[in-house]
Amino acid sequence: MSTVLIRALFTSLLAPAGPALPPVVSRSPLVFFHVDSGGCEACSLEVEALRKGDYGLAEAGIVFTDAPRLADMLLVTGTCTRMMAPVVKAAWEAMPQPKGLLAVGACAIDGGPFAENYAVLGGLEKRASVDCAIPGCPPTPDAILQGIVNLLSPTPAPIMEA
Amino acid sequence: MSIPPILFGGGALVTQEPSRPTVRTLIRNGQKTETAWRFELTEDAWFDLVECLRDDPAVLLGLWCDGKAVHAFFNDGVPGGEVGLRPLMASLVLDGPRYRGFSAIRHRAAPFERMIRDLWGVEAMDAADTRPLVDRGAWTVTAPLSERPVPTSGMTDMPEFAAPDPVVAAQGMVFSRGPASGGSEGPVHFRLGVANERVRTVEALTGFAHRGMEARMAGVSLTEAAALSGRIHVGASVAHQWAFSAAVEQAMGTTIAPMIGHIRAMLCEIERIHTHLTSLARTADAAGAEMLATRLYKARDILSRVCQAAIGRRLLLDCVVPGGVTLAISGYEQLPEDVVLDGLRTLCEEIAVFGTGDFLDIQALWQATGVVTSGLVGEGVVPRSLADALVLGGAIGRSCGRGADLRQSMEAYSGVRIRTPVAIEGDAAARCRIRFEDIAESLRMIAAFGAMFSPDDEAERPSFLVPLKIPQERCEGYAAVEGPDGLICHVVILQAGRVERTFIAEPAGVLQGVQETALPGSSPSKFDAVRCSFGVSVAAVDL
Numbered sequence: 001m002s003t004v005l006i007r008a009l010f011t012s013l014l015a016p017a018g019p020a021l022p023p024v025v026s027r028s029p030l031v032f033f034h035v036d037s038g039g040c041e042a043c044s045l046e047v048e049a050l051r052k053g054d055y056g057l058a059e060a061g062i063v064f065t066d067a068p069r070l071a072d073m074l075l076v077t078g079t080c081t082r083m084m085a086p087v088v089k090a091a092w093e094a095m096p097q098p099k100g101l102l103a104v105g106a107c108a109i110d111g112g113p114f115a116e117n118y119a120v121l122g123g124l125e126k127r128a129s130v131d132c133a134i135p136g137c138p139p140t141p142d143a144i145l146q147g148i149v150n151l152l153s154p155t156p157a158p159i160m161e162a
Numbered sequence: 163m164s165i166p167p168i169l170f171g172g173g174a175l176v177t178q179e180p181s182r183p184t185v186r187t188l189i190r191n192g193q194k195t196e197t198a199w200r201f202e203l204t205e206d207a208w209f210d211l212v213e214c215l216r217d218d219p220a221v222l223l224g225l226w227c228d229g230k231a232v233h234a235f236f237n238d239g240v241p242g243g244e245v246g247l248r249p250l251m252a253s254l255v256l257d258g259p260r261y262r263g264f265s266a267i268r269h270r271a272a273p274f275e276r277m278i279r280d281l282w283g284v285e286a287m288d289a290a291d292t293r294p295l296v297d298r299g300a301w302t303v304t305a306p307l308s309e310r311p312v313p314t315s316g317m318t319d320m321p322e323f324a325a326p327d328p329v330v331a332a333q334g335m336v337f338s339r340g341p342a343s344g345g346s347e348g349p350v351h352f353r354l355g356v357a358n359e360r361v362r363t364v365e366a367l368t369g370f371a372h373r374g375m376e377a378r379m380a381g382v383s384l385t386e387a388a389a390l391s392g393r394i395h396v397g398a399s400v401a402h403q404w405a406f407s408a409a410v411e412q413a414m415g416t417t418i419a420p421m422i423g424h425i426r427a428m429l430c431e432i433e434r435i436h437t438h439l440t441s442l443a444r445t446a447d448a449a450g451a452e453m454l455a456t457r458l459y460k461a462r463d464i465l466s467r468v469c470q471a472a473i474g475r476r477l478l479l480d481c482v483v484p485g486g487v488t489l490a491i492s493g494y495e496q497l498p499e500d501v502v503l504d505g506l507r508t509l510c511e512e513i514a515v516f517g518t519g520d521f522l523d524i525q526a527l528w529q530a531t532g533v534v535t536s537g538l539v540g541e542g543v544v545p546r547s548l549a550d551a552l553v554l555g556g557a558i559g560r561s562c563g564r565g566a567d568l569r570q571s572m573e574a575y576s577g578v579r580i581r582t583p584v585a586i587e588g589d590a591a592a593r594c595r596i597r598f599e600d601i602a603e604s605l606r607m608i609a610a611f612g613a614m615f616s617p618d619d620e621a622e623r624p625s626f627l628v629p630l631k632i633p634q635e636r637c638e639g640y641a642a643v644e645g646p647d648g649l650i651c652h653v654v655i656l657q658a659g660r661v662e663r664t665f666i667a668e669p670a671g672v673l674q675g676v677q678e679t680a681l682p683g684s685s686p687s688k689f690d691a692v693r694c695s696f697g698v699s700v701a702a703v704d705l
Contacts, residue, residue: 005272013415036349038371041701042477045440048346049466051655052459066344083300083370084349087342113393114373118306120297138396141463146168 033071039078042138043077043105079107079114185220193198194215224667225274246571296369330355348700372704379664396704401645403482410549413639423574437646441697446688486627511611517605532577539591542692555648561592590695672700
């Protein structure tokens, strides 16, 4: 039996039960690197839920990596603390071109509840060009996925029920 | 006719020596303040207090500074059991930027002393740990909360680490991980010295997630402070909201309807399940038990979905406020109480279903998976003596044989039976087992709470959100809640209708130190799994 057949068989048997999403990118898969730059970790938890749960990430052509050198998109959650700013910058600089920046949650966009102070720089909005901003405190995994899909699809995908 | 006293045994009556002062009497001898449980001590009395702690069972719950004074919050004995909290606060008005610290005698005070030094520039004399906690030179100023913060020039040099262990230097390697590891945990840097296939030294560099909670929760309105309290750390969001709200209510002298207490307790138990599932899932993931991790993550996601469907929030942020609870059943605001109770009962029933089905399967799968059961036996052992010295609670304390549980004395848990699971091994496997048993207990409690939210209870139906009338004069309140990882304590000072200051005691700071002492000795391949079994959140350490 050819590998294609075996894979098809396995897919039909083991495919996750979540809503199947159309493949949205030509350059598949799209690789994300996630940085939590400080915050209450709620957005991080939701990104984790998206990564590990039944959200059909693979069908949408999205994978996560542990190395920024392999990533196409930098996904930032949490407000940017002064200590994390050089780390986020280093991760961004390590990523190959072309690359994109994704701000997930109110903190990452404009600081949310954690605006600028002695230890915090605030959100990314003012400091970098954000390719996709997903609002919410915290946004649901569905909203994060929807944001990513809408960013990448030529035509916006139909809105899923939350 | 007088009967002589009947004596049993040898007849020797054990009498308390009157000359030995206790912490309680020492503090109460201080100068009274407008708050019944706070006393101002002189420098000498403070010194005596520190010495007295050497052989007194009083537990130091928290140590804070407000620029003018240092406040130490004590409890008579270990909080928990039947008695609950018996707090006393000792304040020392500062005369110069130093005070006699507690950490040499009560190591539990170390994270508080380090935090005070970084934020206020006030040094603890005799401190057991003098490393910085959150200030690594990247801030705009040093001692940002003090009267005259000194500007800095930003991050200039690399962080300093201790010199490597001689064995590591001779034949080992130093590994660094974090703060951006690509995982979902908060930003923290670990420096591991590995030699002979064992982790010999572990040094944690914290401060990446410091947002200045103490500064943010000073001088704000009650609503803002309540919202911030839920964002101290998502794993204990309800517990912090509850502790803050209860402290405000205690300061105002408001009593809350029992039903509101039960709802808060029920939300807190949901959060406990969620946090334990996260910790277990991460442990399984790090240990390489992928199927198990997937099951646990899925269970957690289902729990979040059920919560969203019932009360409009996946994670329970912004649920508890001073005066009651704010729940958006089916996305509506301002619903009649009957509908809310009905929604909550359905939620409890749905969660209880998880306990009788899926949860048992996952538990059985965990027990059948070698890498997380026998693989974690004897790894990351927390000795009983250390747990006792630090008065550990939560899953980590319970895995070392410490069964203190504040829930047993909390009014909100009256009416449900509480059984605190305890193990004595103190290793990573025991911690995970305790987390499973904790989840089972919480599920049982949620089912019991669900039965309480019955519509036929027509006796009285108080509103779920009582508007509070904030007094203009200064008042102080305290509250403690059993959070997922141990005792969470808030002391709130209100003035002119606003929150003047909030003192937060988080177990994570102490647990971070425990983690650093318990992790050496584990094998490098199991390091991540053992670390995840502690479940320490960086956001809660850094505040």
